[in-house]
Amino acid sequence: MSAPTAVAFVPARSGSERVPQKNVRPLAGHPLLAYAIETALQSGVFVRLLVSTDSEAIADVARWYGADVPFLRPAEYATSTSPDSEWLRFTIERLEEPYDVFAIVRATNPFRGPDTVRRGLEQLLATPEADSLRAVELVKQHPGKMWLLAEDRRTMSPLLDQSELEVAWHAGQFPALPPVYVQNSALEIAWTRVVSETGTREGRVVAPFFTEGYEGFNVDDEEDWERAERLVAAGAAALPAVGRPPYAPAS
Numbered sequence: 729m730s731a732p733t734a735v736a737f738v739p740a741r742s743g744s745e746r747v748p749q750k751n752v753r754p755l756a757g758h759p760l761l762a763y764a765i766e767t768a769l770q771s772g773v774f775v776r777l778l779v780s781t782d783s784e785a786i787a788d789v790a791r792w793y794g795a796d797v798p799f800l801r802p803a804e805y806a807t808s809t810s811p812d813s814e815w816l817r818f819t820i821e822r823l824e825e826p827y828d829v830f831a832i833v834r835a836t837n838p839f840r841g842p843d844t845v846r847r848g849l850e851q852l853l854a855t856p857e858a859d860s861l862r863a864v865e866l867v868k869q870h871p872g873k874m875w876l877l878a879e880d881r882r883t884m885s886p887l888l889d890q891s892e893l894e895v896a897w898h899a900g901q902f903p904a905l906p907p908v909y910v911q912n913s914a915l916e917i918a919w920t921r922v923v924s925e926t927g928t929r930e931g932r933v934v935a936p937f938f939t940e941g942y943e944g945f946n947v948d949d950e951e952d953w954e955r956a957e958r959l960v961a962a963g964a965a966a967l968p969a970v971g972r973p974p975y976a977p978a979s
Contacts, residue, residue: 732828734849734922735776736768737819738795738830740835741806742783746949750833751781752789753953756960758970760947761786764835766968770842773849775827780815783808791976798822812929822921832916832929836907838956839942839965840914848937859931860918864909865944872897880886909936912944941965 740761744750752759761779770779779790779797782805805815812832816874820830821968831845852861874887877900879946890896897905915937922931942965947953959965 730953732853734774734829734831734893734917735778735823735827736771736774736831736833736845737816738768738777738779738789738790738833738835739809739815740779740781740783740786740950741788741801742781743806743808745808747947747953750953752786752975754974755838755956756967759789759793759972759975760838761789761835762970762972763838763968764833765790765795766771766970767840767845768833770792770847771851772842773846773877774831774833776973778819779801779835780819783866787820788977789975790879792839793972795969813881813923813927816929817927820920825918830918830920834913836947837912837943837945838947838967839939839945840939840961840970841909843942844915844939844943845930851937852917852935855935858935859922859926859933860929861914861928861935861937862916863914863937863944865906865939867910869901870905870908872900872908884956912939914939914944915944922941967974 738752751761765777768774777795779787779795780801781787781790781797782801782802787800790797801815801818805818833845848861852858869948871888875884876887877884886898910966916929918930926932942959947956960967
């Protein structure tokens with residue numbers, strides 16, 4: 729039996745509100761987008777790599793670094809509230825050939841390297857009961873210690889019902905609480921059939937992919953960007969090597 733064919737998608741819409749032009753903003757000499765493209769290429773597990781963008785300018789950057797951009801994403805699938813399932817369905821339906829598996833390799837996680845992607849695909853293939861795999865990490869702010877305010881904001885109640893517990897989670901020490909994981913955007917891999925069968929990117933059964941170190945670090949705002957620069961400067965986190973000269977737009 730032949731190995732499943734896999735395609736990588738790197739989403740890179742033009743509208744970034746908290747970090748303007750985030751996908752093409754230079755970090756250590758290259759646009760953020762370049763590190764996601766190199767990660768996917770260097771993983772060696774994909775037969776094709778596509779960047780999904782609504783911007784011809786971003787498409788030009790993507791092609792410079794070796795990605796395929798066969799068409800642009802419609803503007804209605806590139807808003808700040810557009811679900812991934814929309815552009816995924818749009819993209820998959822327009823591919824000339826089918827692929828068994830797709831991975832979403834986001835530009836916003838610059839410290840996730842090719843080994844992360846290889847581990848993720850190996851894990852999904854070894855978990856036949858799963859429709860998809862999603863990166864997660866232990867929460868730092870446990871939901872057992874979160875509260876909802878009353879309408880008048882004079883009192884509050886626990887977010888999670890703890891009335892049956894002998895010791896409420898909000899009254900206990902963190903190590904005594906049940907482990908809870910939060911998703912991060914380092915990696916998502918799924919069987920392609922999931923998109924058409926369920927209308928979602930993840931399906932019904934999701935396997936956890938536990939990120940390590942800075943793999944799950946996400947650039948979400950200016951503070952994250954500054955921290956990424958500090959981590960690189962200090963050698964505390966490594967970016968994937970880029971084997972091309974920095975992008976230079978045609979004059």
